[in-house]
Amino acid sequence: MYQPQVLSYLQHVAKRHDLYKDINFETALTGAQWNESSSRWTVQTSTGVNFTTRYLITSLGLLSRQNFPDIAGIDYFEGEKYHTGAWPAGVELKDKRVGIIGNGSTGVQVITAIAKDVKRLISFQRNPQYSVPSGQGPVSKEYRDHINANYQQIWKDAKDNSAFGFGLDESTKPTFSVSPEEREAIFEKAWKKGGGFRFMFETFNDIAEDESANNEAANFIKRKIKETVHDQEKARKLLPTQLYARRPLCDAGYYEQFNRENVDIVSLHETPIERITAKGVKTSDGVEHEVDVLIFATGFDAVDGNYTRLAIQGIGGQTLKDHWTNGPTTYLGISVPKFPNMFMICGPNGPFCNIPPAVESHVEVISDLIRSAEEQGQQHIEKPPASTNLRHDSFVNDAPPRFSGTLSGKTPVIEATTEAEQGWTKVCDEASASSLFRRTDSWIFGSNVKGKAHAVMFYFGGLAAYRKQLREIAEDGWRGFTIR
Numbered sequence: 001m002y003q004p005q006v007l008s009y010l011q012h013v014a015k016r017h018d019l020y021k022d023i024n025f026e027t028a029l030t031g032a033q034w035n036e037s038s039s040r041w042t043v044q045t046s047t048g049v050n051f052t053t054r055y056l057i058t059s060l061g062l063l064s065r066q067n068f069p070d071i072a073g074i075d076y077f078e079g080e081k082y083h084t085g086a087w088p089a090g091v092e093l094k095d096k097r098v099g100i101i102g103n104g105s106t107g108v109q110v111i112t113a114i115a116k117d118v119k120r121l122i123s124f125q126r127n128p129q130y131s132v133p134s135g136q137g138p139v140s141k142e143y144r145d146h147i148n149a150n151y152q153q154i155w156k157d158a159k160d161n162s163a164f165g166f167g168l169d170e171s172t173k174p175t176f177s178v179s180p181e182e183r184e185a186i187f188e189k190a191w192k193k194g195g196g197f198r199f200m201f202e203t204f205n206d207i208a209e210d211e212s213a214n215n216e217a218a219n220f221i222k223r224k225i226k227e228t229v230h231d232q233e234k235a236r237k238l239l240p241t242q243l244y245a246r247r248p249l250c251d252a253g254y255y256e257q258f259n260r261e262n263v264d265i266v267s268l269h270e271t272p273i274e275r276i277t278a279k280g281v282k283t284s285d286g287v288e289h290e291v292d293v294l295i296f297a298t299g300f301d302a303v304d305g306n307y308t309r310l311a312i313q314g315i316g317g318q319t320l321k322d323h324w325t326n327g328p329t330t331y332l333g334i335s336v337p338k339f340p341n342m343f344m345i346c347g348p349n350g351p352f353c354n355i356p357p358a359v360e361s362h363v364e365v366i367s368d369l370i371r372s373a374e375e376q377g378q379q380h381i382e383k384p385p386a387s388t389n390l391r392h393d394s395f396v397n398d399a400p401p402r403f404s405g406t407l408s409g410k411t412p413v414i415e416a417t418t419e420a421e422q423g424w425t426k427v428c429d430e431a432s433a434s435s436l437f438r439r440t441d442s443w444i445f446g447s448n449v450k451g452k453a454h455a456v457m458f459y460f461g462g463l464a465a466y467r468k469q470l471r472e473i474a475e476d477g478w479r480g481f482t483i484r
């Protein structure tokens with residue numbers, strides 16, 4: 001429903017900032033190699049055009065490599081088959097029988113969007129999820145005026161005074177610091193207001209950390225599911241059994257859809273899929289669920305998936321896949337030892353938060369790092385000292401950070417040290433040690449894809465704390481990086 005609006009906003013931004021001239025569409029990166037003697041990256045693309053660059057900055061996406069489940073017979077299905085991560089324009093589902101495998105963020109939204117139009121909808125559900133109302137709707141003039149009047153401050157607070165960067169009022173109150181009645185009232189208020197992250201983090205501060213607190217929030221949502229879904233057999237299947245500790249979901253009426261006669265649910269815990277047939281999905285109870293369309297809302301090989309499928313080769317020809325055999329490791333989510341002058345936007349072990357401010361933080365810090373190295377290199381050759389004023393959108397506002405190393409005057413070669421990478425991996429491990437998210441299987445810890453190691457993929461210490469560390473590292477002469 002909102003995709004056209006989001007797309008049109010992105011097109012507006014690209015036009016307004018004259019970005020189209022710098023973008024090659026329909027061009028995939030297929031490989032890249034670091035050349036030590038020239039200090040350059042050679043980059044191959046799907047169009048056959050190669051590039052040579054001083055810096056390779058990747059923004060391959062946390063959630064873009066589709067995960068197709070390993071289900072027998074998947075290729076024999078004779079109807080239409082779609083993955084939600086590659087949805088073609090113009091798909092017509094009206095009056096068709098549709099099966100949907102997966103009920104994460106995407107599955108929940110797809111089911112909500114299509115249920116009223118299709119002839120029959122079957123949700124093939126493995127783990128039931130907790131979802132709360134999204135609260136999405138038209139924005140009032142007052143709200144819009146408030147945002148416009150306070151834009152800079154709201155953005156600054158989101159980035160430097162919050163853990164999740166959503167601009168919501170993160171709670172500092174523990175669940176059991178209030179009476180049961182007050183607790184219920186706080187959950188009810190959040191339920192009415194809407195928003196998944198809001199429900200989990202604006203109500204109380206310990207839902208993602210403390211199991212008893214988590215149970216309180218989980219039980220509230222379960223009560224709502226039972227109240228909403230009339231058919232108690234469907235409600236039973238929809239009731240989550242695990243902790244409320246995955247990406248918090250929200251929807252525009254998901255549970256309500258199961259009150260429609262045409263919408264049904266198959267619990268894959270009770271009757272697992274045996275195979276996909278030419279006509280549909282056969283479950284272990286012998287039933288063949290015939291459908292015209294199969295939708296795979298089965299998520300992504302997230303975070304490192306897009307990096308490990310490509311031959312990005314650093315010093316000595318080693319690939320990122322080789323480097324990450326025990327799970328992805330980086331320094332600050334942006335840099336990897338032996339991959340000099342390569343910087344990742346939202347690479348593994350970046351902050352777990354709203355993505356746009358994380359992207360901005362990475363763009364700012366990478367820009368400052370390169371600019372700082374280049375300015376120092378220029379000074380070293382012939383130029384007068386660089387200006388002490390960095391651009392207004394610079395990551396470090398006060399004084400330009402300086403590398404602690406010395407430069408030869410060539411293109412700088414910037415590389416994270418192994419010690420810095422190990423140190424950051426430890427920081428990320430410790431920051432998520434008490435998180436209940438670590439105890440559920442999901443893409444957030446890399447455990448949604450068969451054969452992929454359960455690994456720490458994010459820094460869970462919050463966006464503000466992450467940015468504070470970036471600042472300190474920069475002010476400390478870009479500690480953890482070498483430059484030659």
Ligand code: NA7
Nearest residue numbers: 063069102103104105106107126127247297298299300443
């Ligand atoms: P998710 O959140 O990874 O959800 C994938 C769903 O697919 C989830 O319900 C999975 O069940 C299900 N799944 C995956 N493999 C299978 C197999 N083999 N059989 C049955 N069901 C399966 O992906 P989304 O696209 O919804 O969302 C990803 C992020 O994008 C989201 O967090 C937002 O940040 C945006 P499971 O729960 O693992 O039992």
